[in-house]
Amino acid sequence: MTSPDPALRHALSRERAHHERCRTAFHGMVEDAQEHVVTGADVSASGADAEVLGHGLRSRAKEMRELPEGPLFFGRLDFGGGERPDPGELRSLHIGRLRIGEHPAQEPLVVDWRAPVSRAFYQATVHDPQGVAVRRRFGWAPGSNGDSADLTGLEDEHLQAGGESRASEIVTREMERPRVGPMRDIAATIQPEQDDLVRGDLALSVCVQGAPGTGKTAVGLHRAAYLLYTHPHRVRRGGLLILGPNRTFLTYISQVLPALGESGVRQSTLRDEIARHPVAETDDERAAGVKHDVRMAQVLRRALYARVGAEGVDALVVPDGSYRWRVTESELLRIMADVRDEEPPYAVGRERVRTRVVRRIQAQAERRAGPRSNAWVQRISRSRAVGAYVDAVWPRVRAEEVLAELLTEPGVLAAAADGLLDADEQKALLWAKPPRSWKSARWSAADLVLLDEVAGLIEHPQGYGHVVVDEAQDLSPLECRAIARRAAFGSVTVRGDLAQGTTPWAARSWETVLRHLGKPDAVVVPLTTGFRVPGAVLALANRLLARLDVEVPAARSLRGEGELRFRAADGDLPGAVVAAVRDALGREGSVGVVAADGDVERVREALGAAGIGAGGADESGARVALVPASVVKGLEYDQVVAVDPAAMVAAEERGLHRLYVVVTRAVAGLEVVHDGPLPF
Structure with a gap:
C-alpha cells in the first residue's frame, strides 16, 4: 500500500x-x-x-x-x-x-x-x-x-x-472487509475462474455449483451485467429476469446491478412470478410433496385434455344465407386428431380447430361460387354454429377451473392420476373442505405452482432472453418447469449448492434440475475455493458435508484466519446467547444471530431484556440481525452466533443441510451456542 x-x-x-x-x-x-x-x-x-x-x-x-x-x-x-x-x-x-x-x-x-x-x-x-x-x-x-x-x-x-x-x-x-449492509459488487476482485463464467456467451446455459463463500451469487449478478453490456438490444428486448429464493435475499442483492450501472432488471421470486392469487392456505408435508412431484405435470395434462373430444358430436351444419354448409363427422374427427397430434398450447389448439373447420366450409363455398372475401371468412368463423361446435369439442377453460375440479372431485382425480399416483397420494391431494366454486377457493403456495403448470398448458407465458436462478438446488421439478416455460427460447444461469438443499424435494444432482429446466446440455462448473468463509468454519462445514446425501466436493478456503468458538449453555440458553452476542459486538462488523424458527421470539426477548436491539434479516442498517434459520440462506455476517444446532436439525426433515447453511454464513467468526450434544 x-x-x-x-x-x-x-x-x-x-x-x-x-x-x-x-x-x-x-x-x-x-x-x-x-x-x-x-x-x-x-x-x-x-x-x-x-x-x-x-x-x-x-x-x-x-x-x-x-x-x-x-x-x-x-x-x-x-x-x-x-x-x-x-x-x-x-x-x-x-x-x-x-x-x-x-x-x-x-x-x-x-x-x-x-x-x-x-x-x-x-x-x-x-x-x-x-x-x-x-x-x-x-x-x-x-x-x-x-x-x-x-x-x-x-x-x-x-x-x-x-x-x-x-x-x-x-x-x-x-x-475480508466487514459485511455490513447489502451485498457489494465484486468487479474489483473477480478471480480468473469467476471471470470465465461471467463472460460466457449469451446462448450458453451455465450451472454454477458453488461451495459457500465462492462468490456464486456475485458471479450470476455480474454475468447479468456483462450480458446487458455485451448484448444490450437482444437482452433488453427479450428481458432479463433474476430469481431469488425470497424477498429478504432480493433486498440483500438489490444494490449490486445499480452499482454496476445497470437498472431496470426484473429481480423477483418465483412465487411472485406465478402469483395468480394470494397464498391463503398451507399444505401439510404429504400434500405439498405430491403437488411438487413431476408426475403432477402429466396428471394436470390429462385433467385438462379430458375436456377435449368430438365423440358423440354429429356433423356440423352452418347456415349461410339461404344455403347450409355441412362438415361431416369423419372430417371433424380427423381435424381433432390432427390438432391433438400437433400438441399446441390448449388455447392455440382450440383456435386451430375453429380455423380448420372454417377452411373446410370455405373450400366448399369456393367450389360452388368462387373466392370468398375475408369478411365472409370472419362471419363464418364467428357464426353461432361454429362457436357452439368449438365450445362443445374444445371448450374454453381457466386454469383455476381445471385444478379446482381435480382437487375436489375424487372421480376426476382418479381418472387423471390412474397409473401415476396411488390411492394414498390421491387422498392427500383432495381438499378436505371443497369450496363452492373455484372463485372462492383458498390456494396454497404449491397450488400456485400447479396453476402455473395448467396455465402454461393453455397458453405459453411471456419468456425472457436470459434468466438467472439463485439457490436452484431447492427448486421442485414443477418449479423448474415454471422457470423453463419462461426461458424456453433463452438461456439460463443456474447457481446453487446441492449441500445447501433444504426443501423436502431438494435436488441431489444437477442433471435432474437441468433436465426439468429444459437445459439438459448446460455445462456444470464447480467453484470450490472459498474467498470469504474462514478455513476453520469451512472445516466444520466439511465435517457436516460428509453426512449429507449429495456428491459435492469439499470446499477449501484461502483464508487461514477466522475464529470458531463453542459455548455450552449449561441450562441457560438465553443467557449464553446474550453473552455470545456481546462478545461478537466487541469484534468488527455485522452480527447475525441465527436460531431455529420456533426459537426466534424467545431469543429476541432475551436480547431485548439485555438491552441489545436486533433487527430483522431485511434491515440492512442493523448491527445485529436476528434471523430464522429458514431465511438465512444467501446472507452473510462477519460474526455469526448459531443458537442450539440440535434444535435446527430436529426442526425439519433436512435439518443437517439447514445447519450446513447456517454455519457457512460467517465470514470472520462463528460461535456455536449449545445446550446438549452437538450434531457435528
Missing part, C-alpha cells in the same frame, strides 16, 4: 489527479444525458419514433443520475513496452464500473470492466501476460463516496519478463 517512497507518493498524487478529471468528465456525462432528453423532445419524427427515442433518453439519464456514488476506477493496465518497458512507451487504461470519457470520439478516461480489453485485468498472469506489462490495483478507504482523497494506496504487479506472481493485499483486504 502507500509507501514513504517519493516515487510511489508521486504516483498516488497523479492517480488522484486523474480521478478528479474523471469526476469532472462523469458529471459532464450526466448533464449531457439530461440535455439530450430536452433536445430529444423537439426531434421531428413520427409519434411512435419520438416515444421510443424519448423513453431511451430518459432511461439513460435516470441511470446516470441514480448511479451509486463511489470510486470511478479500481485498476489500471499498462500495455506493451517489451522486456524492460519505459513508462513513456506504455499505453495505460484505467478500469472501472462504467466507461467515462470527455468526448465520445476520444480515448476514454476509464474503460468499463466488461469491455473485451478489460479481460486482461482478470486473466493476465506472469506465464500469460496477454500484452500487459503492469497491472495496478487501487486501494480506497472503506465506504468511500468517490472523493479522490479516499484513494489511499496502490500496488503494481509486473507481468512481463522478470515479473513475479504474488497475492494482492488489496484484493485480500477487499474480500
Whole structure:
C-alpha cells in the first residue's frame, strides 16, 4: 500500500489527479444525458419514433443520475513496452464500473470492466501476460463516496519478463472487509475462474455449483451485467429476469446491478412470478410433496385434455344465407386428431380447430361460387354454429377451473392420476373442505405452482432472453418447469449448492434440475475455493458435508484466519446467547444471530431484556440481525452466533443441510451456542 517512497507518493498524487478529471468528465456525462432528453423532445419524427427515442433518453439519464456514488476506477493496465518497458512507451487504461470519457470520439478516461480489453485485468498472469506489462490495483478507504482523497494506496504487479506472481493485499483486504449492509459488487476482485463464467456467451446455459463463500451469487449478478453490456438490444428486448429464493435475499442483492450501472432488471421470486392469487392456505408435508412431484405435470395434462373430444358430436351444419354448409363427422374427427397430434398450447389448439373447420366450409363455398372475401371468412368463423361446435369439442377453460375440479372431485382425480399416483397420494391431494366454486377457493403456495403448470398448458407465458436462478438446488421439478416455460427460447444461469438443499424435494444432482429446466446440455462448473468463509468454519462445514446425501466436493478456503468458538449453555440458553452476542459486538462488523424458527421470539426477548436491539434479516442498517434459520440462506455476517444446532436439525426433515447453511454464513467468526450434544 502507500509507501514513504517519493516515487510511489508521486504516483498516488497523479492517480488522484486523474480521478478528479474523471469526476469532472462523469458529471459532464450526466448533464449531457439530461440535455439530450430536452433536445430529444423537439426531434421531428413520427409519434411512435419520438416515444421510443424519448423513453431511451430518459432511461439513460435516470441511470446516470441514480448511479451509486463511489470510486470511478479500481485498476489500471499498462500495455506493451517489451522486456524492460519505459513508462513513456506504455499505453495505460484505467478500469472501472462504467466507461467515462470527455468526448465520445476520444480515448476514454476509464474503460468499463466488461469491455473485451478489460479481460486482461482478470486473466493476465506472469506465464500469460496477454500484452500487459503492469497491472495496478487501487486501494480506497472503506465506504468511500468517490472523493479522490479516499484513494489511499496502490500496488503494481509486473507481468512481463522478470515479473513475479504474488497475492494482492488489496484484493485480500477487499474480500475480508466487514459485511455490513447489502451485498457489494465484486468487479474489483473477480478471480480468473469467476471471470470465465461471467463472460460466457449469451446462448450458453451455465450451472454454477458453488461451495459457500465462492462468490456464486456475485458471479450470476455480474454475468447479468456483462450480458446487458455485451448484448444490450437482444437482452433488453427479450428481458432479463433474476430469481431469488425470497424477498429478504432480493433486498440483500438489490444494490449490486445499480452499482454496476445497470437498472431496470426484473429481480423477483418465483412465487411472485406465478402469483395468480394470494397464498391463503398451507399444505401439510404429504400434500405439498405430491403437488411438487413431476408426475403432477402429466396428471394436470390429462385433467385438462379430458375436456377435449368430438365423440358423440354429429356433423356440423352452418347456415349461410339461404344455403347450409355441412362438415361431416369423419372430417371433424380427423381435424381433432390432427390438432391433438400437433400438441399446441390448449388455447392455440382450440383456435386451430375453429380455423380448420372454417377452411373446410370455405373450400366448399369456393367450389360452388368462387373466392370468398375475408369478411365472409370472419362471419363464418364467428357464426353461432361454429362457436357452439368449438365450445362443445374444445371448450374454453381457466386454469383455476381445471385444478379446482381435480382437487375436489375424487372421480376426476382418479381418472387423471390412474397409473401415476396411488390411492394414498390421491387422498392427500383432495381438499378436505371443497369450496363452492373455484372463485372462492383458498390456494396454497404449491397450488400456485400447479396453476402455473395448467396455465402454461393453455397458453405459453411471456419468456425472457436470459434468466438467472439463485439457490436452484431447492427448486421442485414443477418449479423448474415454471422457470423453463419462461426461458424456453433463452438461456439460463443456474447457481446453487446441492449441500445447501433444504426443501423436502431438494435436488441431489444437477442433471435432474437441468433436465426439468429444459437445459439438459448446460455445462456444470464447480467453484470450490472459498474467498470469504474462514478455513476453520469451512472445516466444520466439511465435517457436516460428509453426512449429507449429495456428491459435492469439499470446499477449501484461502483464508487461514477466522475464529470458531463453542459455548455450552449449561441450562441457560438465553443467557449464553446474550453473552455470545456481546462478545461478537466487541469484534468488527455485522452480527447475525441465527436460531431455529420456533426459537426466534424467545431469543429476541432475551436480547431485548439485555438491552441489545436486533433487527430483522431485511434491515440492512442493523448491527445485529436476528434471523430464522429458514431465511438465512444467501446472507452473510462477519460474526455469526448459531443458537442450539440440535434444535435446527430436529426442526425439519433436512435439518443437517439447514445447519450446513447456517454455519457457512460467517465470514470472520462463528460461535456455536449449545445446550446438549452437538450434531457435528
